[in-house]
Amino acid sequence: MFAKILNTLNNTCLRNVTTVVDHHCIRKIILDFPKNKNSLSLDMLNSLISDTQNAALNTNIKVIIMSSSQPNIFSSGHDLKQFQKNKNDNDLQLQKEILEKLVRLINIIQNLPIPVIAEIKGHAAAAGCQLACSCDIITASEKALFSTPGIKQGIFCSTPGVAIIKSSLPLKIATKMLFTGDPITAQEAYQFGLVSQVFPEHLLEDGTVELANKIAKNSKEVLSLGKQCLYQQINLDKEKAYQVAIDAMLENIKLDDAQEGIKAFLEKRTPIWVKAKMNK
Template sequence: MLESLRTDLLHEAESNDLRVIVISAEGPVFSSGHDLKELTSAQGWDHHAEVFAVCTEVMTLLQDIPVPVIAKVNGLATAAGCQLVASCDVAVVSDKSKFSTPGVNVGLFCSTPAVAVGRSLPRKVTLEMLFTGEPISAHDALLHGLVSRVVPEDKLDEVTMKIAGKICETSRSVMALGKATFYKQMARNRNEAYQIAAQVMVDNLTLKDGQEGILSFIQKRKPVWTHSAEKADE
């Protein structure tokens, strides 16, 4: 499944028409993480290394590809499934959803899920989840920053598609630049982050879509996006 998801992400990201990705699931579980049958000694340590290497690649791809990725969650997300939610740019979840990192209870501490979860949640909330394996509710996940929205189950599709629709109204090139810059500056200290962001604001203005957006606002009309990273004329 990880290899399939990786292939889909790489293929879709190459399309200039792609504007947003929504990751969802069917049934009462969004994702339960790794199949433990793949992680026994019978499979071999090289296989284990490959499993976690592919998982890491998928999780980083979610933030590296140039379009926003929305997790639409209706159910349980555990271990690497919780990591998947934390790795997406936006997460819209039903009020019946729950999130946990229960690996410690089966002797496999959720160290890789902790990378993404620990960057979304406060440290002490993350560590309690990692140490106990106990799930948190959708509303607690919202309170602590793991998810973006909590909605009734019957409104999940509507709200998710509304957010996706708003994203589709924007410039792809501007969105790609902004997303990449956000993750880059978040990994730096404050002063370095401002240096990066200030330069990108200038770079943004050099894009055709950057100038089109400003001119359309001044002229009180809807912008006509090119969606490409083509530079504006001087």
């Protein structure tokens, strides 16, 4: 489905570092700069920030899928050419801006009122792994790889390390990845709890869209409130986390969609969310 739309766009539009395709209530943001292996250059990061922020402004979009146009690479990480020392005194400022831009993108993703799925076809390396781990859900091809190989180039993956350690990946697995630079497979990532679902390569796109559609059947307002609560309580101690969750539940129950959901459950029918009623 998305592949056909993407081919049409690529035949009619100038290629940028990302391509955005909307289909019903799903937005697909595609890293699309094969020349640089989808490296997270400053241009790529600016484009991804713009694409994700624009999705939040579109009231019809309920799920984002972040993917790659390339079968063998999601993203190779930062563009190392931008981290070389030159005679320019502004080098350090540029590098700081790039690192902070990725953190900004990650914060935008986690603060978006809609879920974001990372669809990993190939290799998610270094900062590319950092980006993937920072999405709400990860689907992966059985051929996908996840790595933090910076140590092999003399740059420890400190910022990607934050994402993989704060994800569900066990500490001893994360430290092995960081200290050796060796990748883990999609199946290993699934077993460790990093990946949500693994698909055969030819079923990844359809499987991810099917998952996105399952999410999109739910109330956008409830999804937004639930995601906000999830990230608000995740690092709190149990007592504070429960208080945040109780407050969120009480706010949730006030929503028209919550009352419609309760009524539909009792009447043994499918709920019709407020927006769906308005569009009838």
